[in-house]
Amino acid sequence: xxxxxxxxxxxxxxxxxxxxxxxxxxxxxxxxxxxxxxxxxxxxxxxxxxxxxxxxxxxxxxxxxxxxxxxxxxxxxxxxxxxxxxxxxxxxxxxxxxxxxxxxxxxxxxxxxxxxxxxxxxxxxxxxxxxxxxxxxxxxxxxxxxxxxxxxxxxxxxxxxxxxxxxxxxxxxxxxxxxxxxxxxxxxxxxxxxxxxxxxxxxxxxxxxxxxxxxxxxxxxxxxxxxxxxxxxxxxxxxxxxxxxxxxxxxxxxxxxxxxxxxxxxxxxxxxxxxxxxxxxxxxxxxxxxxxxxxxxxxxxxxxxxxxxxxxxxxxxxxxxxxxxxxxxxxxxxxxxxxxxxxxxxxxxxxxxxxxxxxxxxxxxxxxxxx
Amino acid sequence: xxxxxxxxxxxxxxxxxxxxxxxxxxxxxxxxxxxxxxxxxxxxxxxxxxxxxxxxxxxxxxxxxxxxxxxxxxxxxxxxxxxxxxxxxxxxxxxxxxxxxxxxxxxxxxxxxxxxxxxxxxxxxxxxxxxxxxxxxxxxxxxxxxxxxxxxxxxxxxxxxxxxxxxxxxxxxxxxxxxxxxxxxxxxxxxxxxxxxxxxxxxxxxxxxxxxxxxxxxxxxxxxxxxxxxxxxxxxxxxxxxxxxxxx
Numbered sequence: 001x002x003x004x005x006x007x008x009x010x011x012x013x014x015x016x017x018x019x020x021x022x023x024x025x026x027x028x029x030x031x032x033x034x035x036x037x038x039x040x041x042x043x044x045x046x047x048x049x050x051x052x053x054x055x056x057x058x059x060x061x062x063x064x065x066x067x068x069x070x071x072x073x074x075x076x077x078x079x080x081x082x083x084x085x086x087x088x089x090x091x092x093x094x095x096x097x098x099x100x101x102x103x104x105x106x107x108x109x110x111x112x113x114x115x116x117x118x119x120x121x122x123x124x125x126x127x128x129x130x131x132x133x134x135x136x137x138x139x140x141x142x143x144x145x146x147x148x149x150x151x152x153x154x155x156x157x158x159x160x161x162x163x164x165x166x167x168x169x170x171x172x173x174x175x176x177x178x179x180x181x182x183x184x185x186x187x188x189x190x191x192x193x194x195x196x197x198x199x200x201x202x203x204x205x206x207x208x209x210x211x212x213x214x215x216x217x218x219x220x221x222x223x224x225x226x227x228x229x230x231x232x233x234x235x236x237x238x239x240x241x242x243x244x245x246x247x248x249x250x251x252x253x254x255x256x257x258x259x260x261x262x263x264x265x266x267x268x269x270x271x272x273x274x275x276x277x278x279x280x281x282x283x284x285x286x287x288x289x290x291x292x293x294x295x296x297x298x299x300x301x302x303x304x305x306x307x308x309x310x311x312x313x314x315x316x317x318x319x320x321x322x323x324x325x326x327x328x329x330x331x332x333x334x335x336x337x338x339x340x341x342x343x344x345x346x347x348x349x350x351x352x353x354x355x356x357x358x359x360x361x362x363x364x365x366x367x368x369x370x371x
Numbered sequence: 372x373x374x375x376x377x378x379x380x381x382x383x384x385x386x387x388x389x390x391x392x393x394x395x396x397x398x399x400x401x402x403x404x405x406x407x408x409x410x411x412x413x414x415x416x417x418x419x420x421x422x423x424x425x426x427x428x429x430x431x432x433x434x435x436x437x438x439x440x441x442x443x444x445x446x447x448x449x450x451x452x453x454x455x456x457x458x459x460x461x462x463x464x465x466x467x468x469x470x471x472x473x474x475x476x477x478x479x480x481x482x483x484x485x486x487x488x489x490x491x492x493x494x495x496x497x498x499x500x501x502x503x504x505x506x507x508x509x510x511x512x513x514x515x516x517x518x519x520x521x522x523x524x525x526x527x528x529x530x531x532x533x534x535x536x537x538x539x540x541x542x543x544x545x546x547x548x549x550x551x552x553x554x555x556x557x558x559x560x561x562x563x564x565x566x567x568x569x570x571x572x573x574x575x576x577x578x579x580x581x582x583x584x585x586x587x588x589x590x591x592x593x594x595x596x597x598x599x600x601x602x603x604x605x606x607x608x609x610x611x612x613x614x615x616x617x618x619x
Contacts, residue, residue: 194472197386197453197474256382292410
């Protein structure tokens with residue numbers, strides 16, 4: 001009911017005024033006979049039913065209803081809408097007082113106006129004693145004030161709920177950003193010390209290669225330090241990072257590691273930083289490193305459909321006996337669990353990281369909107 | 372000073388060459404061989420019988436712990452790891468030698484000195500200690516080395532239904548084959564008990580996972596029915612243990 005008359009919606013725009021008035025007319029015409037019947041029960045109970053049987057009385061009651069609806073609707077209904085806009089930003093106490101006073105006066109006025117119109121309609125012959133009329137008008141004023149109180153309380157409650165919801169969602173965003181930062185994967189200590197060991201061996205064997213490797217390790221470090229995981233990086237940056245990372249692993253594993261990375265231009269999409277590299281590192285640690293003859297790591301990027309989504313996959317050779325089940329793969333604190341948590345924040349999907357496996361391979365993939 | 376015969380085990384070429392250089396520089400060490408994975412390590416250790424093995428932990432085939440658990444007369448072992456907090460804690464607790472990568476020459480020399488000092492220690496104590504550490508670190512043995520013809524193959528322990536003796540040779544029976552294992556049944560019992568195997572008679576171990584039923588047999592003996600349909604005899608003195616293990 002309230003929403004039909006836009007009580008929650010603030011001021012009624014000018015172009016909606018005709019439809020607002022039309023609604024008032026219909027509302028008054030339909031409910032008028034019921035109001036009349038209701039009030040008749042107090043002084044003339046026989047008439048309460050008769051009003052619906054006598055067409056003239058019914059038409060009369062509808063007309064009365066229309067007059068009342070128009071008076072109350074324009075004075076109180078429209079006024080409240082405009083008041084809300086005007087009073088926005090005032091302290092609740094002042095706002096409430098003005099509402100109550102306005103509605104008390106408005107209802108009294110609307111009531112008096114309605115009676116004045118009805119009494120002066122030609123050929124009606126309605127006569128109401130003046131003291132009784134004043135009593136009705138005063139009562140209406142009080143009812144108006146009470147209504148204003150109730151509606152005011154309702155609006156206040158609604159505003160509080162909205163405010164709490166807004167705060168909660170703001171807190172959730174902050175929490176997810178903090179979580180994202182906390183989840184940011186660091187350089188894996190295992191990888192770090194193994195690389196230092198490789199460099200240590202190269203120092204005497206091939207000083208040039210050692211220098212080269214120190215440079216690459218520094219680049220990796222810089223990337224992980226500079227990459228804030230709260231914001232996404234381009235897919236190209238992440239693939240380049242993977243390329244640098246793999247060049248180091250290649251020095252360790254030599255021929256045991258075969259690499260297949262996407263060549264050429266990549267779609268200009270963004271992904272969370274440090275999501276692809278942990279997947280590749282996982283492929284090496286749990287796939288290639290466990291195979292005596294080694295294997296391959298393949299990264300693929302595919303644009304899905306008409307370009308609105310893209311899919312990134314990392315597939316590696318794996319020992320069929322060593323494929324762990326899902327729960328073991330996503331141990332809390334494990335890199336994959338971390339990647340999954342960050343993709344969850346990024347994509348909003350519950351299971352963003354998909355796992356496919358064959359007899360001697362395993363593949364991780366995720367999809368995201370290209371925009 | 373006695374010359375130590377050393378074996379280097381690491382899957383990375385550069386890691387091995389770095390250790391080789393440092394061992395040579397340390398002096399008093401003869402490098403008898405190298406292995407680049409767990410299977411090779413087991414073969415080479417059995418063949419060359421070195422005094423000391425520098426054993427990398429993260430390796431394909433068997434990892435360093437799996438290798439250590441399968442050695443019968445273990446040489447002195449110095450574990451090498453890049454980063455393994457748990458392992459290091461277990462080593463410290465059991466006074467096992469270990470080196471952290473990148474390896475520093477003076478740490479390597481200190482480890483070699485300790486190896487020399489403990490060279491005469493009895494095998495049984497060394498075996499116990501190694502198995503203890505391996506178990507603390509990696510849980511029960513997951514895979515075991517077996518022979519298919521001349522090749523060493525890796526058999527997942529959970530695939531083994533039972534272990535049996537025939538003509539003094541020990542075999543692991545899986546769902547579809549029977550593989551020779553170069554160990555005594557008593558050694559296997561010690562190695563596999565933590566993985567859920569139980570000795571049911573003088574010549575047989577069963578994987579409790581595959582036991583379907585326990586049936587009373589003649590004069591206090593029992594029989595077990597296995598998942599593959601086989602029925603095996605349980606000796607009288609083992610029956611009680613088996614019933615307890617099965618919670619019966």
